[in-house]
Amino acid sequence: MVCFFHLHLQKYQKLVLLSQLKFQLRIHPDDRARVRDAEQLALRSGGHYAAEFRFADEQGLYHWLLSRGRILERDPDTGKVVMVAGTHVDIEDLKHIESDLRSATHEAEAANLAKARFISSMSHELRTPLNAILGFAQLMELDS
Numbered sequence: 001m002v003c004f005f006h007l008h009l010q011k012y013q014k015l016v017l018l019s020q021l022k023f024q025l026r027i028h029p030d031d032r033a034r035v036r037d038a039e040q041l042a043l044r045s046g047g048h049y050a051a052e053f054r055f056a057d058e059q060g061l062y063h064w065l066l067s068r069g070r071i072l073e074r075d076p077d078t079g080k081v082v083m084v085a086g087t088h089v090d091i092e093d094l095k096h097i098e099s100d101l102r103s104a105t106h107e108a109e110a111a112n113l114a115k116a117r118f119i120s121s122m123s124h125e126l127r128t129p130l131n132a133i134l135g136f137a138q139l140m141e142l143d144s
Contacts, residue, residue: 028054028062035067043081046071052091064095 018026027035031053042049049069054062069086 026056028056030054042069042071046074049086055088063090063092065089066091 024032024036031051035051035053038049038051041047047070049067051067053065053067055065056062066089067086068089069084071081071083072085073083074080075082
């Protein structure tokens, strides 16, 4: 089986012809099992395929790709897949934005926690002397 892979990564566009094995070897080792499972599920169910994974370019640098496809045709006698269509989209920028957003969310949560602790502490620190002042004011009022 041969994969036609249209590689469109950031600043260049190139048509690359890869065998299925070479394609699989370019997938990041941590993502291979998940991609293989998604492919197998699509083959068994006859449905659509979708996976996000890191894929190595010719220089060995990994880029995040969103791969989507579906089975178009099966051999009527054997049921084997004859034709598949799909796309690979570079989602590297999207992954960086997601990471930045997660970091900003963690920082905002930490700042909110610090603010809550500060307000709680200041509330306690202000209440204690104010209680004494209010107590003395009530004593002075009773004396008058």
